[in-house]
Amino acid sequence: MVIIIFILFLLTAALAYASKDIKVTRMIALVMGIINSLATLYFLSTPLLSGQVMSVGGLLRIDSFSAYMGVLITMLYLFTVVSSHRFIGEEVHEKIMDAAQTKLYFLLLPIFALAMLTVVMADNLGLLWLALEATTLASTPLVAIYKKDGSLEAAWKYIIICSLGISLGLLGVLMISYSGIQSGMEPINSLSLSMLTAGAAKLLPAIMQWAFLFAFIGLGTKVGFFPMHTWLPDAHGRTPSPISAMLSGVLLNVAFYCLMRIKFITDISLGSDQWTNNLFLIFGILSVVASAFYLYIQHHYKRMLAYSSMEHMGILAIAVGMGPIGIVPALMHMYAHALSKSLLFFGSGEILLRAKTGKIADVKNMIRKLPITGVLFIIGMFALLAAPPFATFASEILIMSAAVTKGHYIIFMILLAALSLVAVGLLKHTFNMFNIDHTEPSHAEVEHEKEKFNLTHLVMAVQICLLIVGGLFMLSQSGYNFFAEIAKSISY
Amino acid sequence: MTTIQLITEFFAGGLLLATFLMMGKIRLVPMLRYFAIASLCLAGLGASMSILRGETEFFIAPIATLLFKVVFVPLIIYFTAKKIPASNQLKMYVRPATTYILFALVLVISGIIVRNIPVNFAEMPESIMFFKALLFISVSMILSGILITIIRKDLFSQVLGLLTMENGIAAFGLVALRGIPLFLEMGIFFVIIISTMILAALIDSVHKVHASGDTSILNELID
Numbered sequence: 001m002v003i004i005i006f007i008l009f010l011l012t013a014a015l016a017y018a019s020k021d022i023k024v025t026r027m028i029a030l031v032m033g034i035i036n037s038l039a040t041l042y043f044l045s046t047p048l049l050s051g052q053v054m055s056v057g058g059l060l061r062i063d064s065f066s067a068y069m070g071v072l073i074t075m076l077y078l079f080t081v082v083s084s085h086r087f088i089g090e091e092v093h094e095k096i097m098d099a100a101q102t103k104l105y106f107l108l109l110p111i112f113a114l115a116m117l118t119v120v121m122a123d124n125l126g127l128l129w130l131a132l133e134a135t136t137l138a139s140t141p142l143v144a145i146y147k148k149d150g151s152l153e154a155a156w157k158y159i160i161i162c163s164l165g166i167s168l169g170l171l172g173v174l175m176i177s178y179s180g181i182q183s184g185m186e187p188i189n190s191l192s193l194s195m196l197t198a199g200a201a202k203l204l205p206a207i208m209q210w211a212f213l214f215a216f217i218g219l220g221t222k223v224g225f226f227p228m229h230t231w232l233p234d235a236h237g238r239t240p241s242p243i244s245a246m247l248s249g250v251l252l253n254v255a256f257y258c259l260m261r262i263k264f265i266t267d268i269s270l271g272s273d274q275w276t277n278n279l280f281l282i283f284g285i286l287s288v289v290a291s292a293f294y295l296y297i298q299h300h301y302k303r304m305l306a307y308s309s310m311e312h313m314g315i316l317a318i319a320v321g322m323g324p325i326g327i328v329p330a331l332m333h334m335y336a337h338a339l340s341k342s343l344l345f346f347g348s349g350e351i352l353l354r355a356k357t358g359k360i361a362d363v364k365n366m367i368r369k370l371p372i373t374g375v376l377f378i379i380g381m382f383a384l385l386a387a388p389p390f391a392t393f394a395s396e397i398l399i400m401s402a403a404v405t406k407g408h409y410i411i412f413m414i415l416l417a418a419l420s421l422v423a424v425g426l427l428k429h430t431f432n433m434f435n436i437d438h439t440e441p442s443h444a445e446v447e448h449e450k451e452k453f454n455l456t457h458l459v460m461a462v463q464i465c466l467l468i469v470g471g472l473f474m475l476s477q478s479g480y481n482f483f484a485e486i487a488k489s490i491s492y
Numbered sequence: 493m494t495t496i497q498l499i500t501e502f503f504a505g506g507l508l509l510a511t512f513l514m515m516g517k518i519r520l521v522p523m524l525r526y527f528a529i530a531s532l533c534l535a536g537l538g539a540s541m542s543i544l545r546g547e548t549e550f551f552i553a554p555i556a557t558l559l560f561k562v563v564f565v566p567l568i569i570y571f572t573a574k575k576i577p578a579s580n581q582l583k584m585y586v587r588p589a590t591t592y593i594l595f596a597l598v599l600v601i602s603g604i605i606v607r608n609i610p611v612n613f614a615e616m617p618e619s620i621m622f623f624k625a626l627l628f629i630s631v632s633m634i635l636s637g638i639l640i641t642i643i644r645k646d647l648f649s650q651v652l653g654l655l656t657m658e659n660g661i662a663a664f665g666l667v668a669l670r671g672i673p674l675f676l677e678m679g680i681f682f683v684i685i686i687s688t689m690i691l692a693a694l695i696d697s698v699h700k701v702h703a704s705g706d707t708s709i710l711n712e713l714i715d
Contacts, residue, residue, distance in 0.1 A: 126676035133683050140690050149701050153710040156694055160650055163687060164641060167657050170680075171634065171664060178668040191673065206610040234713040294715055303715070 001043050002056050002121070008036045009114040016106035022092055022099050026085050029106040033081030036110065040074045040117070051485060061123030061194055063489040068331065069120040069257050072338050076250045077113040079459045083346045084109065084242040086455040090353050091240070101145055105240070112138040112246065116254045125173045125191045128258060129166070132222065135251060136162045143239045154234035161231040165221025169258075172215030176265070179207040193261060200268035208269040215262045216279055222255035224310045225283040225317065226290040233294070236306035237358070241349025244302060248309040249342035253334050256316055263320070264490055277321045284317030285414055292418040296425035300358045302348050304429055305341065308384065311422055312337040315399060318415065322402045327487040329398035332474050336391035336467065340383040343463040346456050347377035351433070360429050367434040370451050374434050376460040381430050383467045385423050390467045394474035500540040501622070506533035507663065508629045511636050511656060515595050516588035520573050520580050520648050524566045527652050530633075531561035534659050538666055553677045557662070560681045565655060565688050572692035573648060576699045583646040583706050591643060598639055602632040626667045633660030645707045647695045651688065658684060 012032035019025040047054055048067035055061045062070070088105060091097040097105070115138055118131035136159060144155030173191070180190030183202040189195040196203070221228040236244045263280075267273040291311035298304040312333070319330035350373040355363045367374040383390035386397075396419075403412040473479035507530055514526035538554035573580065584591065606628045637657025641650045658680070665672040672680070695705065702709050 126673060126679065130676070130679040130683065133687075137683065137686050137690060140694075144694060144697065147697050147701070149710075150712050152694060152698050152701060153713055156647070156698065156707075156710060157713075159687070159690065159694070160641065160654065163654055164638065164657065167637075167654070167661060171661050174661065174665050174669060174672065181669065187669065188673065190669075191676070204610065210609060233715070237713070297715065 002054075002060060002062075005036070005040050005043060005117075006114065008032070008039060009110045009117075012036055012110040013107050016110075017103050019103070022102050025103055025106050026089055029109065030081060030085045033110065034078065037074050037078035037081070041071060044070045044074065048486075051489070053489075055123065056121075058192065059124050059127050060118075060121045062121050064486045065257075065331075065489045066120045068486050069254065069334075070117055072253065072335060073113060073116045073120065073250050076246055076338055076342055077110075079342060079346070079463065080109065080113075080242045080246050083245070083349070083456045083459050084240075087240065087242050087349050087353070094353075096146070104141060105145060108138050108142050109243075109246075112142065116250060119254050120257055123193050125176060125193060125196075128193070128261075129170055129173050132169070132219075132255065132258060133163070133166050135254065136166065136222075139235075139239075139243070139247065139251070142243045143235050145240060146238070150234075151238040154231075154238035157231045158235040161228070162222055165218045165228060167218065168214050168221075169218030172211045172213070172218055172262070175207055175211035175214065176203075176262070179203045179211060179269070182207070193265075196265050197268070200265045201271075203265070203269040205270050208266050209275065212262060212266040212276060212279075216259060216276075216283075219255050219259050219262075220283060223252055223259065223313050223317075224287070225313065226287040226310065229287070229290075229310050232310055233303045233306040236309065236345075237300055237303040241302070241345050241352060244305070244348070245342035245345035248306060248345060249338040252309055252313050253316075253338060256313065256334075260320060260490060273323055277323055280317045280321030281408075281411065284314045284319075284321055285411060287311065287314030287317065288415060288418045289314075292421040292425070295422055296428075298425070298429060299360055301351065301360050301363065301429065301433060302345070302358055304360070304426065305344050305348060308422070308426065309337075309341055311418075312341070315396065315415075318411065319395075319399045319402065322399075322406050322408065324487075325402045325405060326399060327490065328480065328483045329395050329402060331483045331486055332391065332398065333395035335470055336383075336395045339463050339467050339470070340380060340390070340392055343380040343460050343467075344377065344384060346460055346463075347373055347380060350454075350456055351377070360432055363433045365435075372451050372453055372457050373460075376457060376464065378430065378434060379464055380460065381426060383464065385426060386419075389471045389475075391470035391474055392467070394471045394479075398474075496540055496543050497622075500537060500544055501625075503533045503536035503540055504626055504629055506530075507537060507659070508632060511633055511659075512592070512595055514652070514656070515636065515640065516591045518582050518584065518588060520582055521570070523582065523649065523652060524570060527655065528562050528566045530656070530659060531557060531565075534662060535562065537663065541666055552674060553672070556678065556681050560685060561655070561659070564685060568685075568688050568692050569648060569651065572695055575696065576705065582644065582649050583708075584649075585643050585645055594639055594643065595636065598635045599632055602628055602635055605631050623667060626663070630660050630663035630667055633657070633663060636660070647691075647698060647705045647707060650707065651691045651695075655684065655688075 016025050016029045019028055044067040046052055047062045048064055048071060051064050053063045088102055092102055115131050115134035119128055122128035122131055140155050140159045143158050144151050177190040180196055181187055182204055224232040236247050263276045266276055288311050291307045295304055295307045316330050316333055319326035354370055383392055386392040510526045510530035510533060514523055517523040535554040535557035542551055634657050637653045637660055640653030640656060644650055
């Protein structure tokens, strides 16, 4: 089944690229994308719901954590494919993108998603590293696709900084392998995640500390932790909006997933999770605080959303840094952030198509010009800000409770202050964009082109429903138990 | 000391020397030449260490290094640069002489790191001193690669910095793991080639937009 899924993704890419007509390319990408996604969701539902572990050739291993991440990636891919059909169609119509750019876009989109799926399904650290690097290589041309100065700068920073980071991550991986060999493992098994986890107690703690440090700094660059985050707002801000949704919504989570896997091996080797937890807490707090300030002073709405992703990665790091009590809310937060952030990026694409500018100051009266997008965007913003009953509310309230339960009162206070600043910043910018400006001619005086309900709106509406249903589920006992079962599989 | 040990030491020394000479170059062709020499030394080091350890199945990696890093990668960069007239003169934030001082600092830091990395040298069949030296060289190259990407402000040098860092990691794999597993090694070569091609395409696009390869012009996206 895994092979069929891999073939389906590659076939989608090849067919979309081979087509000569842009309309056909978009249609193939849409239809095949839906088929791929449904097949992948069906395949991943077994390990996710039953807890059954699937192993393929010693290179892939799908437990419930991998399946959970896979479901998040696939959902976001499905939403992106549907939204891209509309967004790219409009950009082609406006002559912002030509046929070659469109074909490149639909060639790389499934490859990018497949690379992320491979990362979360990999049982071999070498394969995991290669797939993570493949995510950078597949997404760099997507960041640079407009070939304008801003997008080229963003793509350059993205590939150079992330490649430097991932190279350091490779050094960490090699050190883990060295530690495995020194503890008596066969060299071929010294990269296997399941073997390393099983034999983690014998790994050399001193080497594992170094290995984790390199992996943390290296992969932390891809996660977007402060101060290695410099590529993130540029890349997420300059990419076509559906790709921004994928980058912010799941790619950061995928890099975070890698860190979590390595963390648990290191913890067993060290005999305590204190050392790795401290690293997560320090970088988590730094990321949340720094992003709160960056967010407040933002002038571009897509960069604003990108900094918000950095903030949410910080929240995730703080949750994981709390120890076992924070893992369940961290898993919930991955779902909540993936959906709410991608929703807002899809909405920002609609705003960009209409306003033709990314500057907050130049976007006015959006609630009048784009009433459907406006309502969905504002609801999405409340979802991102952890308003009840959205999933973010459930995850963040549990993270805050975990901080208090663990006696991290200072972290609790810092987090509360930073999140308040974030809320003020995001609401201020959002209302500046959507608020009715009475200095502009009114609706009656200027005939605005009436906004019609489109595919992107459908995606945004579905995401809002999923955020509400997810939030209510998370707050129930069965919801908590579901995530607790996934959390168990992280340490095998 | 056997002849093969001498050859191994020659390649190890050559790796560091070529990186050192590459650091201060302000023209692309000499910089590329020294990168190719450093990669050649890495391939030679891999081959001679395989003979030294009696593990000749690891010859595939040195051959691939020769093919990809000594031939393909420098050629891709060279032909990209050939299309761009302004590309030959490389830009730095510091003077070339200062670069060598910074390189000396990198060597000192590498020495400190190697003293603190708890590698079990007793497990190695060769002399402890030799392996400490190799580990020192690999760490120096990783740090040199990072240094190049920081102190250089042109697109080509940053690519070469990234590749130098990767050479250092490959050298670390040779020292600590007796070679990286073949599928990973081949995957890394594939990644290097694809990365170089993407970077070359980006350089070409940047030159078309800005008519310059100076990274300081890439300053539109600031907060």
